[in-house]
Amino acid sequence: MSAVPPFVERVRSALGDERLHVALGRATEALRSRRASAFASLEDSDRVRDLARKAKLEVLADLASQLQRFEERLVANGVEVHWAETGEEANRLVLEIARRHGVKRIVKSKSMATEETHLNHALERAGMDVVETDLGEYIVQLNQDRPSHIILPIIHLTREDVGAVMHRRIQVPLSDDPRTLAGFARAKLREEFLRADMGITGANFGVVETGTICLVTNEGNGRMVTTLPRVHVAVMGIEKLVPTLEDLDLFLRLLARSATGQKITTYTTLLRGPRRPGDECGPEAMHVILLDNGRSRLLAGDDAEILGCIRCGACLNACPIYKSIGGHAYGDTYPGPVGAIVTPGLRGLHGWSELPAASTLCGACRDVCPVRLDIPRMLLGLRRETVRTEKTPLGLRLGLKAFGWIAPRPKLYRAAAAAARRLVRARAREGWVRRLPGLGGGWTQARDLRAPAATTFQEQWTHRQQTARATGSTPGASAGGAGGAGVRRQQAHKPEAASGAGLTPAERAGGPGGAAQHPPARRR
Amino acid sequence: MSDPVQLFHTCLVNEIGPEVGMAAVRLLERLGHPVGVPLDQTCCGQPAYNAGFHDEARSAARHMLRVLSATEGVIVIPSGSCADMLVHQYELLFRDEAEWREKAHAIAGRCRELSQLLAEEWPRMPAGARLRARVAYHPSCHLLRGLGVRDAPLELLRAVEGVTLAEVEDQEECCGFGGLFSVKQPEISGRMLERKLAAVAASGADRLVSCDLGCLMHLAGGLRRQGVGLAVQHLAELLDEALP
Known part of the structure; x- marks a missing residue:
């Protein structure tokens, strides 16, 4: 893979892409509203989510022995099981399997695990003919692009883009009609299914109890890939296990709703081994490759919870950052909030620490996660790790060190705050600052800064208490309208009602500090 | 006469928007709460915490816990963000320090974000x-x-x-x-x-x-x-x- 440009450049190029902005806005909004109505149809959805979370976390807590059981069941079902420590190893295993079976032509259904290992490149380099058969992934492959969403790989392309790519790469008539384009793809892919020697899939779930691989698709390509070619290879992350078929039912109810807003996907495929004597179809041989590629390390760390992710993409659609910058800006296989944890988790924090930093911790991801992953907590943990192990900007580091020293010293804290207030106020005009130097420049790049107050709340409060004492009234003791002189007097100090952020030009003229010059703001 | 409350006014209210604090005080007083403002309060530590500087955040948090522990009554906070820091994050921040975690837990139980308290008590507000x-x-x-x-x-x-x-x-x-x-x-x-x-x-x-x-x-x-x-x-x- 070529080197990934720095995060700041990836963000800038995404933000500068107006078509991307429109495409992302539309698609994520549609998915969000579909998800919301699909969940409305799920009875007791909170309980289903809790149960699913519990099942996932239990498997993860006991992963080694669960994997062992899973392997035993797979072998008993006639499946050959392989273990891959790294992505390269997984790719090598796939290639070995292909050569062993004399394979030349391969079809694939959508799989994040093989995106992660860059399997297509490895197979193509080895002279294999590989075709993606999920429509979105097919376009990605034709366009020599990368998916930018877990569920909608080409969320970043418009239908005009797709028509142009297909016209250029497979010489079909130029069109921007989705049905026409899908028809072209279907005809082309049908030939590929029939010619292929081997099918490669991922796995949405692996059921420990029965040694079943579960695939969830909408286009039916998953079935073609796993039944027509003579060899089937499933590449799955070691975290994809669920204990029983009953648990699988929980996850199926959650996955389609969270991902596409469907109650159930068009095809749910359960695979339990190769063709048996008497079966009418199915592959002669079935292989499962269990991929670690950093997952064990994640499992041992603070963020093991993220391995409970079922790759539904709901957190992407809910995330205002993803909506702003799209998937490519995250720089690796998994975008969005989940990617901000998985990518540093799998690849190491070095070089990826901007991902967990680029979040407002708004919690929208946690709210929609079907298994209630506490993504903000994990982002905070990775930020702490960044401070421990990575270089952080000197100004920020010194500033926050000083903060830590001053915060427990109220007098010093007040003095420092007063000095900062004076500095900023000196740059203000009409109560607002248009440009700040240094770190503050980040603020004024995107918005103005309201000038700090001339007198602090504590000063105003103290003044009020003193006045009240002098006049013998006790402001705190007065309920309601019977407020003593202290209360009324203070109301005269009250800034014009809407000056909280000082908005009309007239109000701004006084600046927040000058608000006391306004007449009392009793409006009835 | 209602119970006394303590106002954790937050840094931004103190430095940038004191009128918000004064409005909060007047609202609480209209409900009959004598309002106390612990003047040694500084910052909850959230900026450092969110940036990953947990030692510095703990230093601020310990101070706030000391100041607030010396007071009594409900702690009212006119900010959802600072309130969340005290209510949820302090206990995480001190997960390895039992003594401070307990202090944090006690303070968390006393905190109310302003709108929470006002909504509960609004029926008592003069019409x-x-x-x-x-x-x-x-x-x-x-x-x-x-x-x-x-x-x-x-x-x-x-x-x-x-x-x-x-x-x-x-x-x-x-x-x-x-x-x-x-x-x-x-x-x-x-x-x-x-x-x-x-x-x-x-x-x-x-x-x-x-x-x-x-x-x-x-x-x-x-x-x-x-x-x-x-x-x-x-x-x-x-x-x-x-x-x-």
Whole structure:
């Protein structure tokens, strides 16, 4: 893979892409509203989510022995099981399997695990003919692009883009009609299914109890890939296990709703081994490759919870950052909030620490996660790790060190705050600052800064208490309208009602500090 | 006569928006609460915490816990974000220090975000809150999803005669402030701000109200940069203005 440009450049190029902005806005909004109505149809959805979370976390807590059981069941079902420590190893295993079976032509259904290992490149380099058969992934492959969403790989392309790519790469008539384009793809892919020697899939779930691989698709390509070619290879992350078929039912109810807003996907495929004597179809041989590629390390760390992710993409659609910058800006296989944890988790924090930093911790991801992953907590943990192990900007580091020293010293804290207030106020005009130097420049790049107050709340409060004492009234003791002189007097100090952020030009003229010059703001 | 309360006014209210603190004080006093302001309070430590500087955050948090532990009664906080820091994050911050974790737990149990307390006690408020305004309410993320307070601010706004609530598209989406995020990722933050302000503009509101001065500073700064003269207010200010 070529080197990934720095995060700041990836963000800038995404933000500068107006078509991307429109495409992302539309698609994520549609998915969000579909998800919301699909969940409305799920009875007791909170309980289903809790149960699913519990099942996932239990498997993860006991992963080694669960994997062992899973392997035993797979072998008993006639499946050959392989273990891959790294992505390269997984790719090598796939290639070995292909050569062993004399394979030349391969079809694939959508799989994040093989995106992660860059399997297509490895197979193509080895002279294999590989075709993606999920429509979105097919376009990605034709366009020599990368998916930018877990569920909608080409969320970043418009239908005009797709028509142009297909016209250029497979010489079909130029069109921007989705049905026409899908028809072209279907005809082309049908030939590929029939010619292929081997099918490669991922796995949405692996059921420990029965040694079943579960695939969830909408286009039916998953079935073609796993039944027509003579060899089937499933590449799955070691975290994809669920204990029983009953648990699988929980996850199926959650996955389609969270991902596409469907109650159930068009095809749910359960695979339990190769063709048996008497079966009418199915592959002669079935292989499962269990991929670690950093997952064990994640499992041992603070963020093991993220391995409970079922790759539904709901957190992407809910995330205002993803909506702003799209998937490519995250720089690796998994975008969005989940990617901000998985990518540093799998690849190491070095070089990826901007991902967990680029979040407002708004919690929208946690709210929609079907298994209630506490993504903000994990982002905070990775930020702490960044401070421990990575270089952080000197100004920020010194500033926050000083903060830590001053915060427990109220007098010093007040003095420092007063000095900062004076500095900023000196740059203000009409109560607002248009440009700040240094770190503050980040603020004024995107918005103005309201000038700090001339007198602090504590000063105003103290003044009020003193006045009240002098006049013998006790402001705190007065309920309601019977407020003593202290209360009324203070109301005269009250800034014009809407000056909280000082908005009309007239109000701004006084600046927040000058608000006391306004007449009392009793409006009835 | 109601129980005394302590006001944790927050840094932003102290330095940038003292009128929010004064409005909060007046509202609490109207409910009959004697208000105390512990003058040694500084900052809850959230900026350091969110940036990953946990030692520095703990240093601030220990101080705040000492100051607040020396007081009695409910601790009222006019900010969902700072309240979430005290209510949820302190215990995580001190997960390896039992003594401080217990202190944090005790303080967490005493904290109420201002709108939470006001909504509960509003029936006791002298009647007659009245204000003609079409309000776009922005639920701050830490209030909404951190503390889980969705309805209290809306109930309070509905309790004011003459206030109508404007419908804001994607109302619960983050405005892009995010503390230091706004400074470190100004481009993404700015894009989120633009989106939020466009939704507010489309709502036809004549005021934008929230329960966090951080979001309000960010939103007001964006409006000011765009040259849009829309009033921006903390909920406490609006209620204080509406009451007779």
